Amino acid sequence: MSSKLGYTDRFKETLNDISREDTIRILKKIEWIAQNADQLQHERIRNPPVGLERICKYRIGPYRVLYWIEHVKKEIIVYDVIWRRGEYKELYR
Numbered sequence: 001m002s003s004k005l006g007y008t009d010r011f012k013e014t015l016n017d018i019s020r021e022d023t024i025r026i027l028k029k030i031e032w033i034a035q036n037a038d039q040l041q042h043e044r045i046r047n048p049p050v051g052l053e054r055i056c057k058y059r060i061g062p063y064r065v066l067y068w069i070e071h072v073k074k075e076i077i078v079y080d081v082i083w084r085r086g087e088y089k090e091l092y093r
Contacts, residue, residue: 003037003069005030006077014081022061026081029060033067034076042069055079 015023033040042056045066058065066079 002074003034004073004075005034006075008077008079010080011078018063018081022063026060026063026065029058030065030067030076030078033058033065037069037074037076052079059084 015026018026043058044054044056045052048055052066054068055066056069058067060081062084063081064084065081068077068079069075070077
């Protein structure tokens, strides 16, 4: 069963700084995550900042897509995409 997708302004701004090729790959994979949300194990971030306690991550090449999954609403809200080597420092900005 497919989940609805929502995007934060933060995610939209971050995509502007990523190459067109990577942006297309990221958006396709997010769409795949939404279509397969029921079959996936959603990995949460350890020790997230306050307010992001239930945020999940998914690796897409050198990036991590950060998102919340709302099982009741069948919705995925994409919070941000970060460079994997950034070690999540961007979350605290």
